[in-house]
Amino acid sequence: MIEIKALTKSYENIEVLKGINLTIENGSIFGIAGRSGAGKSTLLRCINGIETFDLGTIKVGDIDVGSLNHEEMRVFRKNTGMIFQNFSLLSRASVYENIALPMKCWKYEKKAIDKKIKELLELVGIPEKIHSKARELSGGQKQRVAIARALTMDPQVLLCDEATSALDPKSTKAILDLLREINAQLGITIIVVTHEMSVLRSICKHVAIVENGTIEAMGTTDKIFTQRPQALINLLGNKEIVLSKNERSIEIFYSRGNDQILTKLARELEIDFSIIGGEIESLDENSINSVVIKVDSKYAENIKKYLIHKDIMWRELFPQDAEVDQ
Amino acid sequence: MIEIKALTKSYENIEVLKGINLTIENGSIFGIAGRSGAGKSTLLRCINGIETFDLGTIKVGDIDVGSLNHEEMRVFRKNTGMIFQNFSLLSRASVYENIALPMKCWKYEKKAIDKKIKELLELVGIPEKIHSKARELSGGQKQRVAIARALTMDPQVLLCDEATSALDPKSTKAILDLLREINAQLGITIIVVTHEMSVLRSICKHVAIVENGTIEAMGTTDKIFTQRPQALINLLGNKEIVLSKNERSIEIFYSRGNDQILTKLARELEIDFSIIGGEIESLDENSINSVVIKVDSKYAENIKKYLIHKDIMWRELFPQDAEVDQ
Amino acid sequence: MNGELIESILYYLQKLIIPSTFITIRMVLSTMIIGIAFGFVLAIFLTLYGPNGLNPKGRIYSLLNFLVNTIRSFPILILIVAMGPITRMIIGTTIGEKAIVVPLSIAATAFIARLLENSFLEVDKQLIEAARSFGANNLQIIFRVIMKESVPSIISIMTLATVNYISATTIAAAIGGGGLGAVALTYGFQSFNNTVLYMSVFILLLLVNITQFIGDLFYKKFL
Amino acid sequence: MNGELIESILYYLQKLIIPSTFITIRMVLSTMIIGIAFGFVLAIFLTLYGPNGLNPKGRIYSLLNFLVNTIRSFPILILIVAMGPITRMIIGTTIGEKAIVVPLSIAATAFIARLLENSFLEVDKQLIEAARSFGANNLQIIFRVIMKESVPSIISIMTLATVNYISATTIAAAIGGGGLGAVALTYGFQSFNNTVLYMSVFILLLLVNITQFIGDLFYKKFL
């Protein structure tokens, strides 16, 4: 369990973290989102002990990160992999050397290193780049090397700072599958800082939203995305929904059990509406999807009643986060 | 108009671009996508003349990029802004100095520079960071400085290499709005390399997909996303659609005129189905949205007939790009 | 005995050490000012025309490179002799404090140019590309990008070179330039006068430490 | 007349220049090997304990820094004298080719250590952080990260220092060490023998150019 209490951190005169409180269960995949400059990377670096902090405590399991001596810190970090936002690869070293570095530092045998690197490069999809220099890689290739490097030590905690931001959708999916897999199989705790909502929704059980150095919203991913706290709205911005005077827009949430709600709604109330937005991840397990419909004002009340009756979650988007046209 | 013909480029023994042919209209926003390492950044750098190429021609307007002398090249580049994937900021210089650099090189007056920088920093949302050193910025802040720097010279062509990858959704939206605005108001041509499909769909009229050094698909964004050429499928990966034996999955495309097609389909054929996926950007102008429905096999034929009858675009997802469960 | 020592220390301090200290400072400052000025110019050309440079020009680079190597291969005393005619042309004489500055600054020029070139080559190529991308010309790239990014490194180089030439001015002894090194050598060591020897070496040590200290201050400031 | 010149050139070449060339090469190689070895060790400590180092330790750093400054502030001849007893202890004599290597390598140690320290400080702090993040210890960071990233810079430094000490071995003249510089100085300049002077300077120039050339080759290879 990772427990962060009242964490405060300043750079010179700027207070970047202003009392962060956070609890992350062992073996979970925890997402952290927030606007650019909110302090996400700083938070991750504090957890890892590569950045000192001013006040508060960080506990990872039994370990109080703030009070480790040099040697304890090394062992702690060995068990805490980190993927840096800017990759931080040795530009002059080859892909092999970059990935081998942690293992060499921990005196692994050459054979074991070779094997591990081959495996990891296969997993991240660039086995042919093994002898390329890091600075000869494309952005996404660099990122994948950084991911591979963070996985070498089979860490118990993995900190991912925008680990898929430079990747195409298919590679992103592959990496997320990989993360999900190591989480499930090895039970490692993963903290994912990301700007991609789809990443949060597809692999994180819990999400925290950092705003200006504090945690403004926290909860299960479903809860956050259905309840849409102000922090999330601030993060996502207003959807530009174009409504005329006599139109309403309603977001309807559904999951596996009630996935046919939309057609039923249309047929039972005998009305037509259009789908103007939505976040549909998948229908497996307990993920929650949403669809935004636009409907004639006169049907709005009926629809709401129907949804309440059917015990379906819904939210009217206007006026909070819709801009009315004309 | 940007015209690229048979462009070939190798690094030592790796052929990175293998005969690229591309035509980009003046004043359009053109998207380029492709898997990591496909050669997108290299292509952009060739267009800008900061990378030499082996064969082929690149024409930007009347200018043959390959044949410019030093001075002509400078003027050409002045008119061609570029946002680098890795930001490429002077780490020791302040935000102000970084953004001022192009203008200082072109001997703008101090007053004009100050004014422009203030404006741009407001636009990218980090006016308070004006005196921070570049290396003290967060990832997204760096990216925004890079964007601001590329806009200083009021370029006629803007090359954006993953210009929003480090940005949160709201900042992304703001930047995209900005790009859309300068495109509309000043008629500048923008080439956007991105991994984010939502970026492509929301601001690009035309899209090309690069695969392994060649352009494998090209066309209007709508066409590409409705016809889903193999290149796009390769890029996006297979959606994990879980279908049982007696289920079918159909993707239905709609736009402003026929936005109520789904409810009509359900009501007129008197069937229920669930929505299991989709890409819904907005209903404004001529953007095309899609929704993926899952339906009992026995209704599938009727649905298809109905859609054909109504002249609605559709595709059956299985067997090409769906994995059948059990 | 002790009083005598103190008296002689004071005597030498006033007669020899303090004037020589000023001479050394003057020689080092002149050498460094000229060496830095020309060293920068030379480094800029080396950076422009070098094989990994902004505008590779094999011929010119080879020439400049050879020039730097030539200067650096001359033992300093031989350089003083070889430069004699030039020194006489510029200073009007080949002896004395001023005359030594000519060969020393030529040597410093080559030394500093090489150090700067090495450091300029270390600047991230991507930054140079970025500067190219908005049409910066080569000189602008050097002044506004390469030098800007090299500031701490440049400071280190200036410090290193200054320290180098503080003890290198000892060679001034050969042509009547004076200064602390010369005093240490002739009035101290060769005259079997340990008081003078230790005093002048001590002041040299002081000058070097002060230089390094100031250099480190600037380094910290511009890091 | 011409035949006479050629004859005398051949005579000096055989008697003086060629043997001295080998002496110079031996002196420079010994100096560089020792200077590089100790210079690296010293640079590592400076990098470890420096104010911007991996494990800042003000006291130890000040001491080492002072040591380096002290060595660098000594005029080389005075250093030779001061090191006399140590040289005798190690080499058994204070004159000749071997004896000069002791003070020269001490000077080279300080020079190289300072150059390396400066270059090591230039390595991107984020890389060091990344290495920390997987538990690398300080020495591993120095050897596997800092040095790895500094390879081209290290090569430049080695080249620069070697070139420096090729002409610096001239000081061997003071203790009968011989070598090209000494020959240029004593048999050439001080004996007013221009043939010898030009010949030895020419060979020095050759050695310097070869060194630079080899250095550049390595640089290109490891860039």
Add this chain to the structure above:
Amino acid sequence: TSNTGGSTPVESETSNKKEFTIGCMPLNEPAVQEIATLMEPMGYHVEVKVFDGNNLPAIALKDGDIDSLILNHLPWLNTFNNENNSELVMVEPYMYASLFGFYSAKHDSIEEIPDNASIIVSNDPSNMERSLEFLQKLGFIKLGEKKGEFYTILDIEENPKNIQLVEVETTATASSFQDADGSIAFTSVMRNAGIDAYSYIAEDGKHVNYPTSLVVNKGNEDAKWVQDVMKVTQTEEYKEKFNEIFQGAYILFSDMK
């Protein structure tokens, strides 16, 4: 020979050795080479070591790093012995000395030397002392009390013509002499530089006091090899050769009167 008690093993070891080193400086190196050549038929192997001329060779001799020196003159050697508690001995008969002249490229006589004239002097202390005494003799300056081992510029008490002294390395007394109003230099240095050695406008006449000869550690002066060196230097063959080489720039002691 006795090996008991205080008798130094050095003596017995070196007394009949056939290989030894002579240190010298560039100026007199040809003369020393000549000794080596002449001693070869006698079964000696003489290694000539050239130093650039300062205290270090004498220190090396004192410490036993070399066997002998033909380099410094007698007054310097005495001071060195005083300062270093050493017992270096200059073996007689003395070999040669160099004349010390006042040269000028700009003026034809001492009287023409103007006020504020610049005069080059050698910067090594013993020659500096000799130069200062020379200048005193010429009436340019008046020296006070000696502060250290040698007279230095600091000891000048009166300097009515405000003579500017420039202390340079010995070679530069010749190579730079045209840059000053006058230069005090050895005839040997001047000749080597291709300047007429006897073109001086004044001479200090004290060369008899500054003889140079083989210098060895005390106790060695009677050794066979030392005596053999001296023997060689007194041969007519050697003297002829010597005069041929130096053309009067160095004057053999035996030729002086």
